[in-house]
Amino acid sequence: MAKKLFFLLFPILCWSQMTPLSKNAKVSILTCDRGDELYTTFGHTAIRVHDSINQLDIVYNYGMFDFQTPNFYLKFVKGDLQYFVAACSFQDFLMEYQMTERTVIEQTLALPQAKVQELFEALNGSLYSDERYYTYKFIDRNCTTMVYEKINTILGKPLLKKVDDTSISYRQLLYPYFDNHFYFKLGINILFGAKTDQAAEKMFLPVELSHSLKQTQWQGKPLVVQEKTWVTGQPIPNDYSFVNSPWFVVLFLVAIAFSRNRYVYMVYGLTIGTLGAFLCCVGLYSQHQEVLWNYNVLLFNPLFLILPFLKKGRVRSLLIITSLVALLVYGILLFNKPHLLLLLPFLGAHLFMLRHLLRQERAHLLPSVK
Numbered sequence: 481m482a483k484k485l486f487f488l489l490f491p492i493l494c495w496s497q498m499t500p501l502s503k504n505a506k507v508s509i510l511t512c513d514r515g516d517e518l519y520t521t522f523g524h525t526a527i528r529v530h531d532s533i534n535q536l537d538i539v540y541n542y543g544m545f546d547f548q549t550p551n552f553y554l555k556f557v558k559g560d561l562q563y564f565v566a567a568c569s570f571q572d573f574l575m576e577y578q579m580t581e582r583t584v585i586e587q588t589l590a591l592p593q594a595k596v597q598e599l600f601e602a603l604n605g606s607l608y609s610d611e612r613y614y615t616y617k618f619i620d621r622n623c624t625t626m627v628y629e630k631i632n633t634i635l636g637k638p639l640l641k642k643v644d645d646t647s648i649s650y651r652q653l654l655y656p657y658f659d660n661h662f663y664f665k666l667g668i669n670i671l672f673g674a675k676t677d678q679a680a681e682k683m684f685l686p687v688e689l690s691h692s693l694k695q696t697q698w699q700g701k702p703l704v705v706q707e708k709t710w711v712t713g714q715p716i717p718n719d720y721s722f723v724n725s726p727w728f729v730v731l732f733l734v735a736i737a738f739s740r741n742r743y744v745y746m747v748y749g750l751t752i753g754t755l756g757a758f759l760c761c762v763g764l765y766s767q768h769q770e771v772l773w774n775y776n777v778l779l780f781n782p783l784f785l786i787l788p789f790l791k792k793g794r795v796r797s798l799l800i801i802t803s804l805v806a807l808l809v810y811g812i813l814l815f816n817k818p819h820l821l822l823l824l825p826f827l828g829a830h831l832f833m834l835r836h837l838l839r840q841e842r843a844h845l846l847p848s849v850k
Contacts, residue, residue: 559767
């Protein structure tokens with residue numbers, strides 16, 4: 481859809497590059513609220529250029545990607561997927577958010593005509609050059625960071641800076657966004673590594689940029705001269721169900737742990753061991769820093785892949801003890817983290833199962849000692 485709109489706008493944009501904008505031209509930042517779909521979880525940021533005299537009303541959107549990209553999912557996991565900027569009319573942009581009932585707030589910037597023209601030409605230049613593409617990074621480079629970098633470049637200095645709390649971690653900052661998606665919250669917190677536990681000093685969320693714009697002064701005056709709500713969104717429904725809740729996971733883990741069944745333990749161990757191996761491989765393969773140094777491999781231990789295939793004996797006992805120590809270390813690392821309660825049921829279940837297996841090993845070894 482965005483590509484089609486871009487080509488429809490192509491003649492207008494080409495003409496506009498050769499014609500100065502009028503003195504009525506304005507630049508504004510559009511902040512779009514989060515949606516119910518997972519890919520809309522964090523909201524969106526875009527730039528609008530509006531010139532009523534020249535009948536231009538264009539939105540520049542840095543959040544575009546192409547599902548037809550060869551090896552799309554591998555590129556996304558690796559962290560070298562190319563996002564790009566595209567242009568569409570403001571009305572077409574707004575229509576999407578009206579249909580999905582997501583709030584859209586516009587903040588008009590107090591930029592003189594020369595700066596508006598400079599930014600407009602820079603944005604159009606990005607559309608027709610290699611600068612159109614950029615490598616997406618969840619925290620370091622996304623639709624929000626690309627927008628405020630453009631604005632800072634035009635202003636001539638990094639005026640737009642984070643004004644929200646920088647004492648909390650990225651994980652704490654992101655945690656509330658997953659409230660209506662339990663399994664997404666669980667999966668993200670398993671996948672994210674140590675970087676997300678660092679202080680959230682970088683501005684990368686749309687709402688953070690909106691807050692920054694409100695508090696920024698330029699040339700002794702507020703940078704934002706007007707704020708308008710174009711779409712008033714509806715609250716995201718809380719579709720609670722027992723299956724989509726932590727209680728279902730707790731019940732599932734309790735059932736597995738107290739089954740004390742060899743085959744149940746084997747299947748579960750192979751499953752979580754595979755998950756641990758996946759986390760290790762992603763950490764080595766991916767360029768996303770958010771998945772590096774993932775201490776969750778201590779909980780979802782790849783050693784569990786070996787355990788079912790070892791005969792009872794000292795080697796198996798040593799492997800179980802090593803896994804228990806890894807869980808204790810993990811418990812210490814997890815103690816002050818926001819996802820402690822989320823992963824505590826797994827920690828308890830794994831400790832129970834390993835302790836039961838260790839007792840079996842000792843019962844097997846004692847006769848041989850005698």
